[in-house]
Amino acid sequence: MTGRLLRTGAAGLALCAGLGLASGCTAAEQSAGFVDSNVPSGSFQLVAFNSCDDALHGLRAAAKSMVGPYGFWGGSGGLTAQSGGAEKDAAAPPAPMAAGAGPGGGRADSTVGGAPSNYSGTNTHEAGVDEPDLVKTDGRRIVTISNGVLRVVDAATRTVVGRVRLDDRDNPNDAYRYAAGDLLLAGDHALVLLNEQYQTYRGGPVIDMAVPGAAPGAVPGEAARGPEVAPTKQAEQPIYGPRMLLVDLADQPHVLGSYRIDGGLVDARQVGTTARVVVRSYPRLVFPYMEKGTDANRIANNKKIIDRAGLDDWLPRIETTTAGGASQRGLVNCEAIARPAIYTGTSMLTVLTFDLAGDALGDGRPTSIVADGDTVYSNGPSLYVASDQRWRVMPMFGGSVIAEGDSKRPEARTEVYKFDTSSPERPRFVAGGTVPGYLINQYAMSEWDGKLRVAATSGEPWAAPGQRSNSQSGVYVLEQSRKLLRQIGKVEGLGKGERIYAVRFVGTFGYVVTFRQTDPLYTVDLRDPTKPTVRGELKISGYSAYLHPAGGDKLIGIGQDATERGRATGTQVSLFSVADPDQPTRLARYTLTGAQSEAEFDPHAFLYWPNDGLLVVPLQVNNAIAVPGGGGGGGVPGADPFPDKMMPAVGALVLRVSGDRISEVGFISHPWLRGTYNYPVTIRRSLIIDETLWTVSDGGLMASDSRSLDRIAWIPFN
Numbered sequence: 218m219t220g221r222l223l224r225t226g227a228a229g230l231a232l233c234a235g236l237g238l239a240s241g242c243t244a245a246e247q248s249a250g251f252v253d254s255n256v257p258s259g260s261f262q263l264v265a266f267n268s269c270d271d272a273l274h275g276l277r278a279a280a281k282s283m284v285g286p287y288g289f290w291g292g293s294g295g296l297t298a299q300s301g302g303a304e305k306d307a308a309a310p311p312a313p314m315a316a317g318a319g320p321g322g323g324r325a326d327s328t329v330g331g332a333p334s335n336y337s338g339t340n341t342h343e344a345g346v347d348e349p350d351l352v353k354t355d356g357r358r359i360v361t362i363s364n365g366v367l368r369v370v371d372a373a374t375r376t377v378v379g380r381v382r383l384d385d386r387d388n389p390n391d392a393y394r395y396a397a398g399d400l401l402l403a404g405d406h407a408l409v410l411l412n413e414q415y416q417t418y419r420g421g422p423v424i425d426m427a428v429p430g431a432a433p434g435a436v437p438g439e440a441a442r443g444p445e446v447a448p449t450k451q452a453e454q455p456i457y458g459p460r461m462l463l464v465d466l467a468d469q470p471h472v473l474g475s476y477r478i479d480g481g482l483v484d485a486r487q488v489g490t491t492a493r494v495v496v497r498s499y500p501r502l503v504f505p506y507m508e509k510g511t512d513a514n515r516i517a518n519n520k521k522i523i524d525r526a527g528l529d530d531w532l533p534r535i536e537t538t539t540a541g542g543a544s545q546r547g548l549v550n551c552e553a554i555a556r557p558a559i560y561t562g563t564s565m566l567t568v569l570t571f572d573l574a575g576d577a578l579g580d581g582r583p584t585s586i587v588a589d590g591d592t593v594y595s596n597g598p599s600l601y602v603a604s605d606q607r608w609r610v611m612p613m614f615g616g617s618v619i620a621e622g623d624s625k626r627p628e629a630r631t632e633v634y635k636f637d638t639s640s641p642e643r644p645r646f647v648a649g650g651t652v653p654g655y656l657i658n659q660y661a662m663s664e665w666d667g668k669l670r671v672a673a674t675s676g677e678p679w680a681a682p683g684q685r686s687n688s689q690s691g692v693y694v695l696e697q698s699r700k701l702l703r704q705i706g707k708v709e710g711l712g713k714g715e716r717i718y719a720v721r722f723v724g725t726f727g728y729v730v731t732f733r734q735t736d737p738l739y740t741v742d743l744r745d746p747t748k749p750t751v752r753g754e755l756k757i758s759g760y761s762a763y764l765h766p767a768g769g770d771k772l773i774g775i776g777q778d779a780t781e782r783g784r785a786t787g788t789q790v791s792l793f794s795v796a797d798p799d800q801p802t803r804l805a806r807y808t809l810t811g812a813q814s815e816a817e818f819d820p821h822a823f824l825y826w827p828n829d830g831l832l833v834v835p836l837q838v839n840n841a842i843a844v845p846g847g848g849g850g851g852g853v854p855g856a857d858p859f860p861d862k863m864m865p866a867v868g869a870l871v872l873r874v875s876g877d878r879i880s881e882v883g884f885i886s887h888p889w890l891r892g893t894y895n896y897p898v899t900i901r902r903s904l905i906i907d908e909t910l911w912t913v914s915d916g917g918l919m920a921s922d923s924r925s926l927d928r929i930a931w932i933p934f935n
Contacts (some may be wrong), residue, residue, distance in 0.1 A: 262700055263555040263586060263634075263646050272551045273528040276587070279562030280500065280523050286515035288504045289563045337905040340765075340823050342659055343596045347487040349399035349410050350821045352902050352913045359904070360407055360466065362398045363915045363934050367409065369466055372906045375920055375930040381470040383409060383462060403490045403573035406473075409462040410494065412482040456534050458482075459496060461571070463578050473540055476578045478567065479533040484593040484659075486600065490574040491641040493600065494581075495593055496567045498533045502526055533567055533585070537578060549585050555646065556587035564589040566602065568636070568644055582643045588634065594662035598639040601662055601669065604632045605655045631655055631673060633662075633695070633702060650702025652693045660764075660820075663722035668746050669695040669702065672720040672729050674712075689713045692727055694746040708749040711739050718776065721764035726798060728772060732760035733783055736776075740798040752798040759789045762817040765825055767874060770796035771804075773825060775816050775834060778808045788812035788836065790872060792879055804877040812838045814870070815901065824903045829873070831923060833903040833910065836870040836884070869900045869912050871926060883926040887914045888933070 266272035283289055336356040341348045352361040358378070359370040365384030368377050383398065398411040459482035463473040480498030487493070504519045532548040549567065566588050569581035590602035607629040630651050636644040654675030656662065661672045676688030691709035695702040712731025719730040727741040727749075738755040758781070761774025772793040777785035787810040795801045816823040816834040824833040868886035872879055887898045898916035905911070910923040917933040 263557055263649065265555050266552060269528060269551040272554065273531075275556065275560075276500075276528070276531050276562040277523055277526065279560055279587075280502075281520045283561045283563050284504075284516060284519045284523060286512035286519070287506070288519070289499075289561075335828070335905070335907050337824060337826055340820050340825075342594065342820075345488060346595050346597050347401060348821070349401050349408075349485045349487075350902070351399055352904065353400045353402040353407070354904055354906060354911075355402060356906060358466075359906075359911060359913075359918065360400060360402060361913055361918070362400060362409065365398075366934070367400075367407070367464060367470060368934065369470055370918055370932060372909070372911075375932060377932060379466065379468070379470040381464065381472065383411065383472075399485075401485065401487045401492050401573065403487070403492075405465060405467040406490075406573045407464045407466055408485075408487075408492050408571060408573055409464055410482060410485060411460045411462070456536050458498065458533075459494075461494065461569075461578060463571075463573070463576075465576075471540070474577050475538045476569075476571075476581055477536045477538075478569070478581070478583075479535075480565075480567070483591065486593070486595045487573070488597050488638075489641070490572055492571045492573055493595075493638060493644065494569040494571065495590070495602065496533070496569065497590060498565050498567065499563060500526065500531050502530055531562075531565065533565065533583070535581065535583070537580065539577070549583050554585045554587060557649070560587045561589070562587065566590050566634075568600075570641070570643060572641065584636075584643055584646075586634070586646065588632070590634065592656055592659055592662075594659040594664075595638065596664045598637070599664055600636040600638045600644060601664075602634045602636070603656055603662065603671075604634075606630050606632055607655050628653055629655065629675060631671075633669070633671070635669070635697065635702060648697045648700050648702045650695050650704070652695070652704070654690070657717045657720060660722075661717070661720045663727075665722070665725065665743070666746075667697070668705070670722055670727060670743060670746075671695065672717060672727065674716040674731075686714050686716075686733075688716055690715070690717050690729065690731055692729065692741050692743070692749050694743065694749060696746070706745075706747040706749050708741060708751055711751065712737055718760045719762050719764045719774065721766065721772065723766050723772075726795070728764055728795065730761045730764065730774070730776075732779075736760040736779075738774075738793065738801055740795055740801050742798060753801045755793070755801040755803065757791075757803055759785070761789075761791060763820050763823060765820075765823060767792070767825065768827055770794060773832065773874065775814060775823065777813070777817070778810075786810055788814050788817075788870075790832070790834075790879060792874060792877065794877075805879040807872060807879045807881065809836070809838065809870070812836055812870075822902060824905070825874075826905045826923075829923070830875050831882075831905070831910070832872040832874055832879075833869055833912075835900045835902075836868060837899070838866040867897045867899050869903055871910070885910075885912055885919065885921060885926060887912065887916050887919055888931065890916050 266275065336354055339348055339350045339353065352359065354360070357372055359372055361368055362383070365382060367381050367383055369379040370376065371378045398409050401408040456477045456479055458477060458479045461476040464470055465473050478496055479501070480496040483495045483497055485492055485494040502522060504522060507515050507518065528551055529548055532551060534546065534548055536544055536546045538544045565585055567583050567585045569583055571578050571581060589604040591605055592603040594601045630653050632651050633649060634646060635648045637647045638644045652671045652673050654673035656671065656673055663670045671693045672690065673693065674688055674690045676686055689709060690711040691707055693704055694706040696705045711729055715731040715733040717729060718732045721728045725744045727743055729739045729741060731737055736757050736759050739751055740753040742750045742752045759778040760776045762776040763774065765773045767773045772795060774791040774793060776789055778787055778789040779785050787808060790807040791803050792805045793801055794804050814822070814834045814836050822835050868884050870884055871882040873882050885900065887900060890896055890898050898914045900912045900914045902913040903910060905923060908923050909929060910921045912919045912921070915934065917931060919931050920929040921927060922929060
C-alpha cells in the first residue's frame with residue numbers, strides 16, 4: 218500500500234508524526250528481545266506499522282482485547298475515552314549551572330536586559346532544563362497566569378505593564394472556562410499550556426499549510442506521498458484537549474497563535490528556545506451504558522463498536538490558529554506512528570516540538586507512539602517517558618493481561634522509553650526497557666554518565682487495611698544497548714512493607730525515603746553502576762516527601778512529622794548531613810503541628826535561595842484562628858466577618874538555613890479576597906529578585922524585603 222496522508226477539512230493540514238529511527242529499524246533490531254522474565258520478548262522494540270490498514274487492524278484487535286463491559290479497563294485511560302496526558306522534554310545539552318544556583322534554582326549575578334540581576338527561577342529537576350509553571354521571571358519582569366489572565370509585572374516599578382485574557386470568557390460561544398495554566402519563557406515569547414476540554418470549535422477559514430517547493434500534501438523533509446484520504450466524519454467536531462498559546466510579551470502582550478490537540482497534557486520541558494510538550498490521547502469511542510443484559514453482552518456490544526471505528530477515531534486531531542483567526546486542521550499521519558510488539562490500543566503518546574523564538578507554533582512536528590506514559594524526566598540530551606503498568610495485575614481491573622504464548626503472570630512494572638532530544642529537531646526514539654514496580658515521580662529517575670538510575674517500589678499496592686504489605690523498593694541501573702535499556706545493576710530490599718515517598722539522585726549517590734510508620738532515609742552508592750549498594754540508613758519519625766540538595770553534603774527534606782504509629786501530624790522540614798554515607802544524620806528540623814504544604818507534592822512550590830539560605834514554602838495551618846492584620850507583612854484588610862470561627866491560616870512560611878540550623882524568619886500572608894464572604898487567599902509560589910522576595914497567589918503579587926519580610930508593595934489582580 219502506498220503512503221497516505223490523512224487530512225481533514227476542505228483543504229486539510231498536512232501533519233507528519235515520523236519517529237525517526239522507528240521506520241529505519243533493521244530486521245535484526247526488530248526481532249531483538251528485551252531480557253526480562255516478566256516481559257514478553259521484543260515488547261520494547263518500536264517498529265512502524267506496515268500500512269494504514271495494518272494500523273487500523275492492529276489497533277482494533279488490541280482494543281478489543283482490553284475492552285470491558287463498561288469501556289476500557291486499566292491503563293491511565295480508565296473507563297473513559299477522553300482524559301490523560303504524557304510528557305516530553307527538551308532539545309539540547311543543558312547549560313552549566315550558574316554559581317549559587319540550585320538544581321532548579323536561580324541565577325547569581327547574571328545579566329538580563331543589559332542590567333545585572335540576581336534572581337531565582339522555577340525549581341526544576343535538572344539545571345538548564347526548564348519546566349512549565351504558573352509564574353516565570355527573567356529578573357526584570359514577572360509573568361504569571363491567574364484565572365485565565367496572563368499578566369506581566371515590571372519588577373523595578375512593581376506595576377502591571379501588560380495583560381491579556383486567554384480564556385475568551387467574554388465569548389458566549391465558549392462552552393468551557395479554565396482558571397489556570399502553565400508557562401514557559403524564552404525572551405519576549407511565552408508558551409502558555411492550557412489543559413482545556415469541552416470548548417466549542419468556532420472554526421474560521423480552513424486553509425492548507427503549504428510547504429515551499431514541495432508537491433501538494435508533502436511533508437517537510439520527506440518525499441511527496443500518495444493519494445490522500447477524504448475528509449473524515451470528525452472534521453468539524455470539537456477537539457477535546459490541551460491548547461498551547463504563543464504570546465508576544467513585548468509592549469502590550471498579544472497572542473501570536475494557538476495549537477490544540479486531542480488528549481490530555483502530561484508535561485513539557487524546555488532547553489534554550491526549544492520546547493517539548495507531551496500529550497496522551499485515547500480513542501474517541503463512546504460505549505453506551507446497557508442497563509439490561511449480562512457483562513458478556515456488554516463486552517460483545519463494545520467490541521462491535523470498536524469494529525465499526527475508523528482509524529480517525531484513534532489518531533489525534535490537531536488544529537492550529539493564527540492571530541488573524543485562520544485555522545488549519547488535520548490528523549497525525551498513520552504510517553509514521555510506531556508501536557511496540559505488545560500494546561493495548563487504548564492510548565497514544567504524542568511529543569510536540571515548538572521553537573519559541575519564532576512567530577508561530579507551526580505544525581508541532583508531532584512524534585507519536587502507540588503506548589502509554591505518565592512520568593517524564595529529561596536532562597536535556599535525553600528524554601525518558603515512564604508508564605506505570607500496575608493496572609495489569611490489579612484485581613479491580615480484571616487481573617492481568619498475559620501475552621499470547623506467555624504462561625507466566627507478569628508482575629507490576631514500569632515501562633521506560635528513551636528519546637534522543639540532543640537536537641532541536643524532531644526527537645528520536647532510541648531505546649526502551651522496564652523496571653519492577655512503580656515510580657513516585659520524575660525525581661525517581663536520573664541519568665548519569667549515560668546510564669539511567671531508577672528508584673521504584675514493587676509488591677502488591679492493594680494490601681488490605683490492617684495487613685502488612687509485601688512491598689519493597691529498589692534502585693536499578695539501566696544502560697542502552699542498541700534499542701534496549703538493559704539492567705546492569707540493582708539493589709533491592711529497601712523499606713520492606715513500605716513505599717517510596719521521596720527520591721533524589723546527586724552525582725554518584727542516591728537518597729531514598731520510604732515510609733509506613735517511620736522514615737528510613739537510605740544512602741545508595743552508585744559509583745559502580747553494576748553494583749549499587751546501600752551504605753547507610755537513618756530512621757526518624759515522619760517522612761520527607763521532597764528532597765532538595767543544599768550544597769556540600771547536605772539535603773533539605775520537607776514532608777510530615779508523624780506519631781510512632783505513622784499518623785501524620787504536621788509539616789516537618791529537616792536538614793540532613795550525608796557527608797558520611799554510612800551514617801546519614803539529621804542536623805536540624807522545624808515542625809508545625811496541623812500544617813501542610815503544597816511543596817510536599819509539587820516541588821515547583823519549593824524555593825531555596827542558597828545565597829542567604831532562604832527557604833520559602835506555601836503553608837496552610839488547619840484549625841488556626843485567622844487574626845486580622847497578622848502575618849509577616851501581609852496583613853488582612855478589614856475584620857474577619859466571622860471572628861469566632863476557626864479558620865485555616867494560609868500563606869508562606871519563611872525559614873533560614875544557616876550552618877547546621879533551621880530558624881524561623883516569619884510568615885507572609887496575602888490580603889483576603891473580598892466578596893460575599895471574605896476568605897484568605899492561598900500563596901502558591903515564591904521567587905527572589907535581587908533582595909526582594911515575591912510571593913504569588915490568585916489574589917496578586919506581593920513584594921517583601923527578603924530579610925525583614927516587611928511589605929514593599931502589593932499588586933492586586935483585579
